[in-house]
Amino acid sequence: MPNFFYELHFYLFGLFAIASALTFVTRKSPVAAALWLVSTMFSLAALYVMMDAHFIGAIQVLVYAGAIMVVFLFVVMLLNLGHPDELSDLRGKWGRLAAGLLGLAILAQVMALSRTRPEASLVQSDFDRLAELRGENAVAAIAKPLFSDHLLAFELTSVLLLVAIVGAVVIGKRRAST
Amino acid sequence: MPYDLGIPGQLTLALAPDLVLLGGAMALMLVAAWGPESAARQRTVGIGALVLCVAVLAMVIAVAIRQPSAANGVIAVDGFRWAADALFLLAAIIAIALSIDYNPREGILAGEAHVLTLFATGGMMLMAAARDLMVLFLGIELMSIAVYAMVGLNRRSPRAAEGSLKYFLLGAFATAFLLYGIALVYGATGSTNLAEIGERIAALGLSRSPMLLVGIALLLVGFGFKLAAAPFHMWAPDVYEGAPTPISGFMAAGVKAAAFAAFLRVWLEAFPGVYTEWHKAVWWLAATTMVVGNIIALQQKNLKRMLAYSSIGHTGFILVALAAGTPQAATAFLFYLFAYTLATMGAFAVIIAVGQSGGSGDRIEDFHGLWHSNPGLAVAMMVFMLALLGFPVFGGMGFFAKWYVLQAALQAPAPQTRLAIILVITSTISAGYYVWVVMVMFMKQRATDALRIPPMPAMTRWVVTASVALILFFGVYPEPLVRLARASTAVGIAPVDGGPASTAALQGQ
Amino acid sequence: MMVPEALALSAVLFCIGVVGVLTRRNAIIIFMCVELMLNAVNLSFVAFSRLYGMTGQVFVVFVMTVAAAEAAVGLAIIISIFRHRQTVDLTNINLLKG
Numbered sequence: 001m002p003n004f005f006y007e008l009h010f011y012l013f014g015l016f017a018i019a020s021a022l023t024f025v026t027r028k029s030p031v032a033a034a035l036w037l038v039s040t041m042f043s044l045a046a047l048y049v050m051m052d053a054h055f056i057g058a059i060q061v062l063v064y065a066g067a068i069m070v071v072f073l074f075v076v077m078l079l080n081l082g083h084p085d086e087l088s089d090l091r092g093k094w095g096r097l098a099a100g101l102l103g104l105a106i107l108a109q110v111m112a113l114s115r116t117r118p119e120a121s122l123v124q125s126d127f128d129r130l131a132e133l134r135g136e137n138a139v140a141a142i143a144k145p146l147f148s149d150h151l152l153a154f155e156l157t158s159v160l161l162l163v164a165i166v167g168a169v170v171i172g173k174r175r176a177s178t
Numbered sequence: 179m180p181y182d183l184g185i186p187g188q189l190t191l192a193l194a195p196d197l198v199l200l201g202g203a204m205a206l207m208l209v210a211a212w213g214p215e216s217a218a219r220q221r222t223v224g225i226g227a228l229v230l231c232v233a234v235l236a237m238v239i240a241v242a243i244r245q246p247s248a249a250n251g252v253i254a255v256d257g258f259r260w261a262a263d264a265l266f267l268l269a270a271i272i273a274i275a276l277s278i279d280y281n282p283r284e285g286i287l288a289g290e291a292h293v294l295t296l297f298a299t300g301g302m303m304l305m306a307a308a309r310d311l312m313v314l315f316l317g318i319e320l321m322s323i324a325v326y327a328m329v330g331l332n333r334r335s336p337r338a339a340e341g342s343l344k345y346f347l348l349g350a351f352a353t354a355f356l357l358y359g360i361a362l363v364y365g366a367t368g369s370t371n372l373a374e375i376g377e378r379i380a381a382l383g384l385s386r387s388p389m390l391l392v393g394i395a396l397l398l399v400g401f402g403f404k405l406a407a408a409p410f411h412m413w414a415p416d417v418y419e420g421a422p423t424p425i426s427g428f429m430a431a432g433v434k435a436a437a438f439a440a441f442l443r444v445w446l447e448a449f450p451g452v453y454t455e456w457h458k459a460v461w462w463l464a465a466t467t468m469v470v471g472n473i474i475a476l477q478q479k480n481l482k483r484m485l486a487y488s489s490i491g492h493t494g495f496i497l498v499a500l501a502a503g504t505p506q507a508a509t510a511f512l513f514y515l516f517a518y519t520l521a522t523m524g525a526f527a528v529i530i531a532v533g534q535s536g537g538s539g540d541r542i543e544d545f546h547g548l549w550h551s552n553p554g555l556a557v558a559m560m561v562f563m564l565a566l567l568g569f570p571v572f573g574g575m576g577f578f579a580k581w582y583v584l585q586a587a588l589q590a591p592a593p594q595t596r597l598a599i600i601l602v603i604t605s606t607i608s609a610g611y612y613v614w615v616v617m618v619m620f621m622k623q624r625a626t627d628a629l630r631i632p633p634m635p636a637m638t639r640w641v642v643t644a645s646v647a648l649i650l651f652f653g654v655y656p657e658p659l660v661r662l663a664r665a666s667t668a669v670g671i672a673p674v675d676g677g678p679a680s681t682a683a684l685q686g687q
Numbered sequence: 688m689m690v691p692e693a694l695a696l697s698a699v700l701f702c703i704g705v706v707g708v709l710t711r712r713n714a715i716i717i718f719m720c721v722e723l724m725l726n727a728v729n730l731s732f733v734a735f736s737r738l739y740g741m742t743g744q745v746f747v748v749f750v751m752t753v754a755a756a757e758a759a760v761g762l763a764i765i766i767s768i769f770r771h772r773q774t775v776d777l778t779n780i781n782l783l784k785g
Contacts, residue, residue: 011692017700018699018703021703021704022703024703024719024723025706025707025710025711025720030715030719033716033719037719037722041726047696047730047733048730050689051693052737053744053747056729059751060729063751064726064754067755068755069722071758071759072715072719072758072762078766079775081713081715081775099710102702102705102706102709106698106701106702109392112389112392113362113389113691113695113698123738141741145740145742146745149742150312150745151186152193152253153310153312153745156317156320157316157749157753159297159300160323160753161755161756162297163323163324163327163756164323164756164757164759164760166207166290167323167327167760168759168760170288170294170327170331171330171333171763171766171767172763172766173333312749315749315753319756323756326760327760327763333767336771340768340771340772342764343764346761346764347708347714347717347761350718351708351721353721354721354725357725358701358724360746361728361732361735364732364743365694365731365734365735368735368739370742370746
């Protein structure tokens with residue numbers, strides 16, 4: 001019998017994530033939208049922790065909700081976009097129709113996914129996973145593959161961040177005074 | 179001796195050209211940031227970037243001659259990668275050479291422009307090399323983020339800002355699709371390594387797994403956006419029009435070629451086991467793209483927009499080669515990309531040269547009677563247009579490019595006859611706009627108030643002359659290039675039986 | 688192990704993000720919808736990492752890095768268009784026509 005308490009919390013956070021996400025896409029004010037998105041991210045962080053991804057849960061809060069979303073809010077404030085427009089922010093009939101169709105297509109995808117069972121032969125047994133998690137702390141468990149198997153990808157992210165910085169500076173700099 | 183990619187030192191060796199390029203780009207970035215922006219500094223950085231690209235190109239050729247190999251790892255070491263690298267570097271060299279003269283004229287003094295081009299090229303080279311979905315994803319992002327910034331380089335131009343916003347929003351949207359596709363493919367197979375994915379699909383009979391198929395469909399959407407294949411093409415004309423002209427050419431040639439190289443590798447290496455499922459999707463993508471691109475191009479009055487739609491049409495033609503999926507098709511694919519890169523970038527170079535008169539140079543009126551004022555430019559533009567059309571002799575290698583794709587489509591074990599017919603019909607339609615440009619240049623009178631076009635700066639002249647010469651040379655004598663393309667796909671792509679590429683595709687025989 | 692439930696939740700969130708991108712006009716909100724889509728994908732990766740080991744979680748770290756890099760460039764682009772147009776509403780931004 002699965003742990004009822006665990007499942008209850010899983011569904012609770014899941015529903016809260018969906019509710020926050022729905023509120024987020026329907027808000028007119030960018031500030032309200034950003035805060036509801038942060039709330040979705042917090043629920044996801046809770047789910048990550050419940051799924052044994054403690055480190056990911058922590059950086060979800062620190063980096064995603066804490067840093068990236070703050071930059072969004074900062075830009076909203078900087079450009080003084082906090083006030084919702086008089087006009088509706090929603091697109092016309094066609095936009096909503098297309099969006100509805102796409103929504104349905106993705107709903108079909110949910111059905112397809114729920115019918116899929118992972119290949120049993122590929123799944124690592126629970127025993128292995130628990131040993132992996134108990135033997136080391138949460139950071140070491142993710143650091144080991146990050147700095148060994150995926151070293152190349154890790155090094156690439158440094159270049160990626162450098163390019164992002166250069167790109168942002170080149171675009172964001174004040175216009176040349178000529 | 180094959181590289182062992184598990185050892186960091188060997189991995190570094192296998193990645194040497196990419197690392198030299200990225201390292202050089204960082205050094206040049208320091209040069210660019212050393213003092214205030216100025217035309218002179220911009221030029222210095224540009225010339226440095228050109229030298230670096232040529233050096234890396236020489237390095238790629240030197241490595242390719244040695245024909246190194248590697249067992250399964252995160253990156254591929256094969257002929258296809260070197261051929262693709264050479265193509266990207268060629269596009270980068272042309273783009274940087276054009277930018278050196280174009281940027282100061284448009285008030286873009288940031289030397290970082292060339293550095294970003296180098297970083298984007300590095301991302302492309304990683305895309306062509308990646309045999310792991312993680313590295314592939316980072317390569318795509320490295321390229322995309324650099325290109326988002328490159329489109330918006332001209333800070334004074336509202337059009338550039340708008341084009342870059344559109345490209346960024348749609349690009350990020352596409353990235354999310356691509357990433358979801360990667361997640362689902364990983365979820366279905368438990369691996370991010372392309373070869374392992376292919377093996378597991380074959381061994382475990384996953385070809386009916388809904389999760390895998392949904393994942394492949396999402397990947398197709400993601401790649402469709404990056405390739406500008408219809409119906410995911412709507413961003414291309416706006417972005418090409420808004421971007422600085424050399425960057426438009428770089429996007430039409432380099433970014434597209436990189437997306438194609440990654441697409442080909444993922445599809446032939448990881449998904450040969452689900453050929454029948456994805457083939458239908460690619461078939462429709464190719465057909466719609468050819469029809470949409472070529473028909474909308476007919477209505478364009480702006481040359482940059484016309485070239486954007488024409489590039490969409492060419493995406494469709496190249497997708498035909500992909501749908502055929504044979505080694506012959508892979509050869510045709512490389513040859514086509516080479517011809518297309520030269521002709522497209524050449525056409526953008528002519529637009530830049532015409533724009534020197536002070537106008538934007540991309541309106542069709544700017545080309546009226548060009549033959550009477552600048553016969554050299556008019557002849558060059560004629561060659562590029564006819565090459566894009568695939569006209570024999572005067573269109574040079576453009577004719578052979580189309581011919582090889584047609585041949586590959588018809589001679590595939592599962593002949594793509596209907597696609598070939600659509601290709602021929604849409605090519606005929608494309609004559610409507612390509613030949614129209616030629617007619618306007620030769621038959622119309624130059625407007626009396628038209629501004630005089632000054633002679634081209636040295637770099638632009640070199641680019642135009644070299645492109646024309648190469649197109650015409652390979653048009654008369656395509657054999658050496660075909661042999662090269664065949665050699666690089668023979669190392670890369672094993673011969674396959676029965677139409678769909680086998681699991682051995684791309685990784686040696 | 689709640690993996691199917693997590694995948695379904697991820698698909699629903701992704702779908703909400705897609706609908707948001709297609710229906711909203713404010714560039715910043717559209718960008719935030721893309722962030723929601725990336726978050727949905729991250730949830731899938733974490734769920735898969737329960738089945739296949741740490742690769743999924745490593746991927747999440749990279750996705751967050753990419754999201755940060757995209758945010759830096761994207762917000763710079765949004766600021767630059769605001770300088771020209773005094774708006775980030777996509778319907779008012781129409782110099783380039785199809």
